[in-house]
Amino acid sequence: MxxxxxxxxxxxxxxxxxxxxxxxxxxxxxxxxxxxxxxxxxxxxxxxxxxxxxxxxxxxxxxxxxxxxxxxxxxxxxxxxxxxxxxxxxxxxxxxxxxxxxxxxxxxxxxxxxxxxxxxxxxxxxxxxxxxxxxxxxxxxxNRHHSLDQQLCRWLLLSLDRLQGNELVMTQELIANMLGVRREGVTAAALHLQEDGLIRYARGHITVLDRQGLELRTCECYAVVKKECDRLxxxxxxx
Known part of the structure; x- marks a missing residue:
């Protein structure tokens, strides 16, 4: 590169x-x-x-x-x-x-x-x-109060905000280390998002198909962080 x-x-x-x-x-x-x-x-x-x-x-x-x-x-x-x-x-x-x-x-x-x-x-x-x-x-x-599904959505949105496209190269093991959870939990959460048509996950590549859907699915934490960044x-x- x-x-x-x-x-x-x-x-x-x-x-x-x-x-x-x-x-x-x-x-x-x-x-x-x-x-x-x-x-x-x-x-x-x-x-x-x-x-x-x-x-x-x-x-x-x-x-x-x-x-x-x-x-x-x-x-x-x-x-x-x-x-x-x-x-x-x-x-x-x-x-x-x-x-x-x-x-x-x-x-x-x-x-x-x-x-x-x-x-x-x-x-x-x-x-x-x-x-x-x-x-x-x-x-x-x-991490203390919200579901793993919501945490994963927040993490994906924060990452998307810092990328040009809608694809992340990321293994489930690495995501698990980031979120501090078991790999099996990440697998289940990613499958839920994929079944609902929000993402596509294959071989370490996550493609976001429906960003608006992720924003609706996540907790308020993403909006709080974004609003403060925009304000400051x-x-x-x-x-």
Whole structure:
């Protein structure tokens, strides 16, 4: 796959004012993000922040026994590595590419210097961070109170918002790891959605056939996350 030449396919980068954009452009490094690539591990010091353009990155919390659950997804609307400029330097979560594609990375020192200028970059990143925190909180509520069918619909919709088309390359095992459930549960939920004509699933490919049907089927958590993203970020960032 050819590397995407346009950093402004990432909405945060597209929202940078001209002065900041001209400073950043020579520093941005185009990278390929293959499925399953780990961008950082729990507790590791971040050397880069990442701006996906066509890839989706899952933020996972991994327990001592190896079990995991997704706490948020980041795609072309955002940045991976907020702990770097929030002052923590590291994070207890793991960042893994859940949908292959491309993106750009920026060195940690450059990101911190830009954030510490206390200008437009600081305000843009803080608004994005608030939107991401909302997604994390709503994910926790959803996983506790809503059915697996509803969780799967929410997860599919959040992923679709960050992709160009209507197809995801994703195995049931990977979805199970994201949602923190047994693979058999994902199989049953996916079959229900397929029987109702909402998706088609075959050999790791999920094709969404009826997005409106998914929106009607899911819980309120998807709408809460989307509304907050739309509220906090510029219009061209809205997914």
């Amino acid at each position: 050819a590397i995407s030449p346009d950093p402004r396919k990432n909405h945060l980068l597209a929202a940078l004012p001209d002065a900041e954009w001209l400073r950043w452009l020579p520093q941005l490094e185009a990278i390929e993000l293959p499925l399953g690539k780990v961008l950082y591990e729990s507790g590791s010091t971040l050397n880069y922040v990442y701006f996906p353009t066509t890839a989706i990155v899952s933020l996972l919390y991994v327990l001592e026994d190896g079990a995991s659950a997704e706490i948020a997804v980041v795609g072309n609307e955002g940045i991976v590595g907020i702990s770097l400029f929030m002052g923590g330097e590291s994070t207890p979560s793991r960042a893994v590419v859940q949908s292959a594609g491309h993106g750009f990375r920026l060195r940690a020192r450059t990101m911190k210097d830009e954030f510490n200028r206390a200008g437009p970059v600081l305000h843009l990143m803080l608004r994005y961070t608030q939107a991401l925190i909302t997604q994390m909180a709503q994910t926790a509520v959803c 970020l510029p219009n061209k960032l809205a997914t």
